[in-house]
Amino acid sequence: MLGNKAYYIIVSNRDDLEKLCVWYDGNLDQEKINQFRNQDNNVSKLEKPLNRILFGAAGTGKTYNTINHALSIVDPEYDPQLDRKELKKKFDDYKEQGQIKFVTFHQSFSYEDFVEGIRADTDDNGQLSYEVKDGVFKEICNRAAFKHVSEVYIDKEIDDFVAQISLNEKLLETKTGVEFTVFNSSGKGGISVRTTTQNEIVISKKAIKNYLLDPSENIRSNQAYAWAIARYIKAELDEKFSDNDTRSKNFVLIIDEINRGNISRIFGEIITLIEDSKRQGAEEELSVTLPYSKEEFSVPSNVYIIGTMNSSDRSLTGLDIALRRRFTFVEMPPKPELLIEIEVEGVNVGELLKIINQRIEVLLDRDHCIGHANFMSLNKDRSREHLSAIFKQKIIPQLQEYFFDDWAKINMVLNANGMLKAKPIERSALFPNIESDSEDFFEEQKTWQLVETAFDSIASFSKIIKH
Numbered sequence: 001m002l003g004n005k006a007y008y009i010i011v012s013n014r015d016d017l018e019k020l021c022v023w024y025d026g027n028l029d030q031e032k033i034n035q036f037r038n039q040d041n042n043v044s045k046l047e048k049p050l051n052r053i054l055f056g057a058a059g060t061g062k063t064y065n066t067i068n069h070a071l072s073i074v075d076p077e078y079d080p081q082l083d084r085k086e087l088k089k090k091f092d093d094y095k096e097q098g099q100i101k102f103v104t105f106h107q108s109f110s111y112e113d114f115v116e117g118i119r120a121d122t123d124d125n126g127q128l129s130y131e132v133k134d135g136v137f138k139e140i141c142n143r144a145a146f147k148h149v150s151e152v153y154i155d156k157e158i159d160d161f162v163a164q165i166s167l168n169e170k171l172l173e174t175k176t177g178v179e180f181t182v183f184n185s186s187g188k189g190g191i192s193v194r195t196t197t198q199n200e201i202v203i204s205k206k207a208i209k210n211y212l213l214d215p216s217e218n219i220r221s222n223q224a225y226a227w228a229i230a231r232y233i234k235a236e237l238d239e240k241f242s243d244n245d246t247r248s249k250n251f252v253l254i255i256d257e258i259n260r261g262n263i264s265r266i267f268g269e270i271i272t273l274i275e276d277s278k279r280q281g282a283e284e285e286l287s288v289t290l291p292y293s294k295e296e297f298s299v300p301s302n303v304y305i306i307g308t309m310n311s312s313d314r315s316l317t318g319l320d321i322a323l324r325r326r327f328t329f330v331e332m333p334p335k336p337e338l339l340i341e342i343e344v345e346g347v348n349v350g351e352l353l354k355i356i357n358q359r360i361e362v363l364l365d366r367d368h369c370i371g372h373a374n375f376m377s378l379n380k381d382r383s384r385e386h387l388s389a390i391f392k393q394k395i396i397p398q399l400q401e402y403f404f405d406d407w408a409k410i411n412m413v414l415n416a417n418g419m420l421k422a423k424p425i426e427r428s429a430l431f432p433n434i435e436s437d438s439e440d441f442f443e444e445q446k447t448w449q450l451v452e453t454a455f456d457s458i459a460s461f462s463k464i465i466k467h
Helices: 014-027 030-038 062-074 084-097 136-145 151-167 205-213 224-240 263-267 321-325 349-363 372-379 384-402 407-413 436-444 452-456 458-465
Strands: 051-056 100-104 116-122 128-134 170-173 179-183 191-194 200-203 251-256 303-310 328-331 420-424 446-450
Touching: 051 062, 062 084, 062 100, 062 251, 062 303, 084 100, 100 136, 128 136, 136 251, 136 303, 151 191, 151 205, 151 224, 170 224, 179 224, 191 224, 200 205, 200 224, 205 224, 263 321, 349 372, 349 384, 349 407, 349 458, 372 384, 384 407, 384 452, 384 458, 407 420, 407 446, 446 452
Parallel strands: 051 303, 051 328, 100 251, 251 303
Antiparallel strands: 116 128, 170 179, 179 191, 191 200, 420 446
16 A cells, blocks of 8 residues: 555456556556655665664565665765675674674574573583573674773783783682682793692783673683683773773674564563663663573663564564564665666566566565566676576566465466466366366366476567567
8 A cells, every 4th residue: 555545456367467557557656656665775874773674575685785784883984885895895894803793593593592591512621511601692792882992902901911910910810709810920921820729821812802802701712711811901991991982883783584583582581672762871771680691681772783584474464573663674675777777688677577576566465576686697697598597497486486376377477478388177088087067177277387488589578578
């Protein structure tokens, strides 16, 4: 429904469908439709909601566009006009730095993968232990909550710490409360610890620095002493640098196929905390005690969540209501205009996709339109053979799934262009013992088959658009 009018139309044959498509073109203001669907398409001008979901039919570029959306959040110098390769390189750089994380939901994905859970681990001696490990969401929240001081200052603070222990040994505690002594044994800037059993262990500066650059409550690679030293140095940095002195960084978690996971099971109590008004620093800030680590946890206001959702896989009404309420939805419709300059032996591919989708909207709904991404490879190979392969391997199988093998409707979408052929059932040959009073049933039944030779002629594709 667009505007204030809604129509319920029954299409019984191909001629009626053709007339309806002509009426459709003449009565809908395409400029207004594009404005309605694409009003937020310019990502550089987007208001930046903390939680958003890009939704649309398969092949409309949802995952492709997460790169633009993520860069518009994390990169203050983001330029949407940059070449795609440059944008992808920037995206990969931020991903490598830990400012962007990408994950795909599926039926086996759980709370333990997303927030935290108990994991079995072995040390260098093969000793088995069970530790609480952070999930992907908690990891990125820990990074976002950390004061992001320049790496130069981190190096200086580590050097200051070495100078301190060169003069006086320091007594620190591990995460489990075991005391140990830190000292400079080499006299040349080295860091060593002395355990309660008087064993001396050299600690790598790199391990300490990694904890400061990538903070975590988890002990990595059994580096309990490095973690404790890094925690001490972090406290020193927090005292020296106020919030105004530190660099403000945004972090993005991209969740592909967000509607394929069990949302209630994956988010758990976190579903409340991602709401704008419940974030850290908000008036209604909330925190929860996590079930495994027993830590108080809240979601920083500089963590952004971008989800993608295939609307033909599950309608919006089927998505968890608690999730829908906390997300802004951005539609990603098919864009035939991106294909308008592609012609294959005189057939305009943009026009081809536009007509096909108009028929699908009439016969089914807009959630099951064909995405433009299916045809983007024609930019490199504009041959009829390649176009035929796209139809055989992508378009027709997709239509089969959408229409539940209702070949008569698929034939209507293709405008009876000859790619499909109906064969009447020979009752006497297949069902010789069936009574003749079932004759009416058999007259209505048809089997369909692909006409391979039709894909060899460009005229078959022209007929999809016109007679």
